[in-house]
Structure formats: structure tokens, C-alpha cells
Amino acid sequence: MMDSDRIYLIADMPGYAPQVGRLLSMMNYARHTTLEAVQHLNRQQLDYLLDARSNSIGALLLHFAAVEYAYQVSTFEDRGLNEEELAEWGTALDLGDAGRERINGHDLDYYLGKLEAVRNRTYDLFRSVDDRWLYEQEEFWYGKQANRYFMWFHVFEDEINHRGQIRLIRSRLPKE
Amino acid sequence: MMDSDRIYLIADMPGYAPQVGRLLSMMNYARHTTLEAVQHLNRQQLDYLLDARSNSIGALLLHFAAVEYAYQVSTFEDRGLNEEELAEWGTALDLGDAGRERINGHDLDYYLGKLEAVRNRTYDLFRSVDDRWLYEQEEFWYGKQANRYFMWFHVFEDEINHRGQIRLIRSRLPKE
Numbered sequence: 001m002m003d004s005d006r007i008y009l010i011a012d013m014p015g016y017a018p019q020v021g022r023l024l025s026m027m028n029y030a031r032h033t034t035l036e037a038v039q040h041l042n043r044q045q046l047d048y049l050l051d052a053r054s055n056s057i058g059a060l061l062l063h064f065a066a067v068e069y070a071y072q073v074s075t076f077e078d079r080g081l082n083e084e085e086l087a088e089w090g091t092a093l094d095l096g097d098a099g100r101e102r103i104n105g106h107d108l109d110y111y112l113g114k115l116e117a118v119r120n121r122t123y124d125l126f127r128s129v130d131d132r133w134l135y136e137q138e139e140f141w142y143g144k145q146a147n148r149y150f151m152w153f154h155v156f157e158d159e160i161n162h163r164g165q166i167r168l169i170r171s172r173l174p175k176e
Numbered sequence: 177m178m179d180s181d182r183i184y185l186i187a188d189m190p191g192y193a194p195q196v197g198r199l200l201s202m203m204n205y206a207r208h209t210t211l212e213a214v215q216h217l218n219r220q221q222l223d224y225l226l227d228a229r230s231n232s233i234g235a236l237l238l239h240f241a242a243v244e245y246a247y248q249v250s251t252f253e254d255r256g257l258n259e260e261e262l263a264e265w266g267t268a269l270d271l272g273d274a275g276r277e278r279i280n281g282h283d284l285d286y287y288l289g290k291l292e293a294v295r296n297r298t299y300d301l302f303r304s305v306d307d308r309w310l311y312e313q314e315e316f317w318y319g320k321q322a323n324r325y326f327m328w329f330h331v332f333e334d335e336i337n338h339r340g341q342i343r344l345i346r347s348r349l350p351k352e
Binding site for chain 2: 005007008010011019022025026029030051053134135137141144145146147150153157160161163165167168171
């Protein structure tokens, strides 16, 4: 799905509706830069906290998977997370103290595996919809209308926002 | 141009080609969140440095205007910045030591004025192009092809990346 020769093209993607392909192009680029930003980090680096209120890079990676999963459920199934799903993803969604306590001790492969599994499900789900689906609206934040294109834009813009923080934290990791 | 009731819609925008409207929808949302992240900051807060290698929030704001100006020139005029333009924008483009030394002492209105002036020029420029223009490609990074849609996507994704850092810095400003 992620063709490295086409990583700088916002364009059609085989098997997807035109606008869906553009959206996935942007999601792919965002993920490409996330993966680059965390390359070769070890367990200690993934757990590192800049200060008492910082999120670890590992927790932010799991947050990306959690947000994407939550939007799969809300936009494709029109529901919130159930108890079982909240047990799996709730901490990574909320971050904060619980995130600092519970999300740690994992190698990079753990996080990459979660990201990949959720992303593969996104690829599958998007194959089933057309562009009209992206433009359907509902009430979203502050009583205003959002369309599904925006909701999925938000998924990758949240990732980019935290990738900026990951880069800042990475450049301040203690020297080995 | 920024209709607050339509801030969560990626959709057509009156006066622009369809894909251009979608791109501007995303640029508008990114800017909306940037403005929210810097609301009410005073001069000291805009100049605050998290540590010796940090960019100030003010410098990051000027960086957004500089990047956007540079892409106006590269994509609409197919050239790099000239000497005069580099004198105006070079420091904000590069940030780093020179940014820490030279970009400070301004109130929020100074930065907001720069952002608005450059954005208004973007709105004007985009009125002159059609969707085909967005899909024209040229060699870009690492010898790979990029289309203009990607180049402008990069303008707002760079803003979102640094907005994540602005939020991190803002939440760590010394208490008044």
C-alpha cells in the first residue's frame, strides 16, 4: 500500500475511490515520517520522559494506533468503543498519568506491530467505501458539522502534531 | 476565507477549483488550531526557550509564514528566493542559532500580521489555478517525483508538526 516511489504524490491509489486515494496518500506520508522519526530507538529511549508531564515516544506511537482504531469504529460502525476495546486502547487514547504508568517496557517492534495491524485494517475498510461516504456529515465538535473526510484528516493531523513532539523529544534523549 | 461554521469540512470552497478547495480546507483547519495554540501569549512567552536548542513559539510562527512564502515562490513562480527575500525570510526558514538570536522582542500581533499577509496572498494565488495544476509533478526530494498537491500538503503538515511542539512548549511556560 505504501509505494516509496509515490510517497510525495497526493493522487489516485489503485483499488480506492479517487478522494479516498488522496486521503490515504497523506496518511501514508504522515506514517512514513513517523517511522523515520522513531527508527532504531531502543526500549529505554521509547520509555524516556522529557519531564514529569511528558509522554514517552512509545506512548505516542501507541496513541496513533489507538486514535486510528477509534475512528475506524466511529466512522465505519457508527459507535463508540466498547468495554473490551476501551480496556485495550483507552490508556493510549488518553495518555497522561495512566499512560506514563502503563505504557512502557516494550521494544520498537511492539509498537510497529500495533501500528501496522491497525493500518492494514484501515486499508481494508477504505476499499469498501466511495467518495460520497467521505463527504457525509454529522454533528461533531462544538455542535458543528464535520464530514468523514475531516475526521480522517484529523487522524493523520493528530499523528503529525505528535510526530513534531517525538522529534523534539528524540533530539533530547540522554546520550548513550 | 475561513468560515468558522465550515472548519470541520474538507469540501468545495467558493471561488476555487474542487481539489484546491479541499487543500485550503485543510490549511484553514491547521491555521485555526495554530491560532488557538498561541492565543493571548505575551512577548516574554513568545520568546521563551525550553532549553538551549529550543525554538521559541514566536520563531515557529514566523517559520510558518516563511515556509508558506517560499512555496508560493517555488510553485507559482518556479524559482528560489532571491537575495531580498532571503534577507526577509531566511532566518525564519532555517531557525536554529540565528533564529534564537534574531527572532524575538515581538508581540503576538506582529506574528499574526505576517501570517495573515502571506496567507491572503496564498488565497489570491490559488484562485488563479485549476486542479490540473495541483497534479503537475517535478523532481523534489531524494530524486523522487512530487506533485504540487504534495508540496502544499507539506506546507500545512510542517505547520501541524511545529504546532505540536508549540503546544508542548506552551504547557511548560514559567508561571506568571
